[in-house]
Amino acid sequence: MKLFNSLLLLAITALLSCQEKVIQKEVKKKPNIIFIISDDQSWGDYSFMGHPHIQTPNIDALAKESATYTRGYVSSPLCGPSLATIITGKYAFQHGQTGNDGGDSGKGPTLWNDKDDEELRAKQFKLSKKQGLNYLYSEKRNELFDVVKEKFYQNKLLTDYLSEAGYRSFQSGKWWLGSWTEGKFDAGMTHGDYKRKGRHGDEGLKIGREGLEPIYNFIEETQKYDTPFFVWYAPFLPHTPHNPPQELLDKYMKVAPSKSVAEYWAMCEWFDQTVGALMRHLNEKSIEDNTLIVYTTDNGWIQSEKHHVYAPRSKRAPHEGGVRTPIMFRFPGTIEPEIDDATLVGNIDLMPTVLEFLDVNTEDLPGINALDKEKSKAREALFIECYSHDILNVEKPAETVLYKVAINNRWKLMIPNPKMVLREYEKTEEQFMGYYSNKVQLFDLKNDPGEMVNLAEKHPEVVAHMSQQIDQWWQPTE
Template identity: 45%
Template sequence: MRYAHPLAVFLATICLIGGPDFAFAQAPNPGGNSERPPNVVLLISDDQAWNDYSFMGHPDIQTPNLDQLAKESAVFRRGYVPTALCRPSLMTMLTGQYASVHGVTGNDPSPKYAERNSDLYRQRCSQLISYVERFETLPETLGRKGYLSHQSGKFWEGSYQHGGFTHGMTRGFPQPGGRHGDDGLAIGRQGIEPIAEFVDMAVEEARPFLLWYAPFLPHSPHNPPERILNKYRDNHPISIAKYYAMCDWFDETCGEVLKLIDDKDLRDNTLVVYVTDNGWIQSPTSSKYAPRSKQTPYEGGIRTPILYRLPGKIRPGERTELTSSIDIFPTILAAAGAEIPNGLPGLNLLPELQSGNAIERDTIFGESFAHDIADIENPEASLLFRWAIRGKWKLLLTYDGEANRYASTHPRTEKGPQLFDLIADPNEQHNIASDNADVVAELAKAIEQWYPVQQRKTIVSVTP
């Protein structure tokens, strides 16, 4: 099956080859050998619900720049991220691996087992960022094809150099303040000048480039400019108005990045990919997020539109298939004519994006872990959910991973399997597992084939 989880084979391969020198498959250059490889712009929203865009049908939030991008792109309205938390989600985009494989399952080591800023805690932080060294990252793979690369915004895995970027903004751990982006978090909120300078340099050197644009937007603090907030203030609670304005502000900055590409006459040879790192449902009574959003495997946590634009090579239009951010890594490499590591769990979607043919996959998978990592060497110690979506069906399996500091906000209220019909019940209000034991058993088997759990147990059996 094309969607099989590579955990056992991948880890065995790591042991044999001792690092990131994988075997590779050469992807064809979509424009032919005579053409310069396309530039790549990766636009990554931070904490935004899947339907909080005009083009996704939101009645109030204004996103004209992303609306225009959608008109020019292959649009997957049923896109997903495998893990609904920023660090593991971004690490998946960087490496093309699920969190249970790349090992960065949460944002931080648990302070329960090592006091923050203690020597042991810092040692564990260092070990956690070392996991990226097990893989050849997206910018590293493109670098072997001659690409320059620039990191800005959210980034957790040390400095931009540690992630394989040739240029960037984040100093990263262990530098003071280096946790999830530090200097890079100014991008967008304080303009895009570092990106503009980088693009000028790449154009001058006639080099293809990768932009990792992952601004701290619409992420809290929700402090939008008054000129944008005033659009929403009168008709919504202030917490909602601020969040809506943040989505609007993020869209505005995406427009600035895309205009920069257009102004340099680079549009026709630039692949633009859009995704969000995880969902967010704004609380109407506070600045926090509501249940069943960030950190959870419900639609509010894992669903996102995913867009691909490459004029003349990717067909614009609505795509009805399921897709996942796990596919972004191999698809970008294919578009660049770069080498694709063998055994990646995601699909290279470029042939289908070019031809318009249906994607040959019927099921996507994901997993949820605690925000604070109980054991950085054992992902299953923090495992809370495994899930699968096939057609209209979505199955969540619940595990007894150690609860985290957000457990009171996102309790695992249903201990058994949860099955939803996403067509009839898109808000997942009705667990119909007990009425569809055959579907539960079928999807549970697929989940086990994808990611075999060795130690944790389901809280309630899924046997019909």
């Protein structure tokens, strides 16, 4: 009997030991990571954020299952610098990509995407569409941007850290900085060759609009080798051209004030459908619960009712319509779902949050772990930098700053660079004349979320304190 009991005890001990090893293996299994990055979408253009017409059921579900911060902010209201911040964890004055393109003293055009706007373009720049595109892909312009790229790739990227941690990475969608290989991805879609019209994503811009098969194929490949993956899903959605599926356009034509608005609203739902397709695929592959989902936009957008362009005080502007976005982190069982309407979170925080979640040590970064409530509460201000579309001096890219911005729980301070503001909005973008100020602006976001009343003269003590915070933060190096 004693022998039997001893054998039984050994068997139970061995079984528990095996179970413990299985549990340890499951705990140590590295999570997959997917960044979902909307392109040109206003912070309020989701049904869960209260939009009365736009339907986004899939992103709504994601928000419900995530730590969702409705007061999220991008570091810059322009896609190139904003995306570069996401992949470096640094501000544009630190990583060097302050604009979308290299410029030639600012004399070249900023092109619209749609043929309906040729009249605006002709009036503004006296250029045909063909002339404009020749300029956009000119050798000189791209040689200037090569200087920016050379400096940029001195930064350590998120993909560098993930590669060291055993991840394989895939690039799709928007990517300004050459090819996916330059971005240290293991696979991708963007070639970045301007001679083949490679500028801001090229082949990568097909993702979402033409399905998600490249991502699905990459996930399947990594599963074969039991390798954790990172997917950069930054589709050209709802970005122009606004050419949604007809059934979605018909749906929104019934409620929108104009066709251009209906097209944009339909694009938002089309993007949402791709998010739903991606989440369903993860579920079908039984990896949804071991995949960290991170959601943000690159910059804001308010749709013009008359043209296929953004309205003033949105994209490329420091106002809420240009810089605010919901930010989400989803990982079932570890990240507690909640809708947080108070905490300030920036896209500057995405990289440190993800790497700390993975227990990966990093260099000193300006962002924080957004999931650390103590650090979030201790944050005194979040900062934003607004630049010219073109990097007019590639040797000193920070010179083209338009506004430096600080935000806290109540106040928002905008400090202009008067010379650049005048050049950008009065001389080269006449449709925006009168909407932007070259004066210091202070807004009470709690009582004036529309940023209509400048309180800078009434609260000089707030201006002085927040200006000092900006001066301490803003430290460009050449």
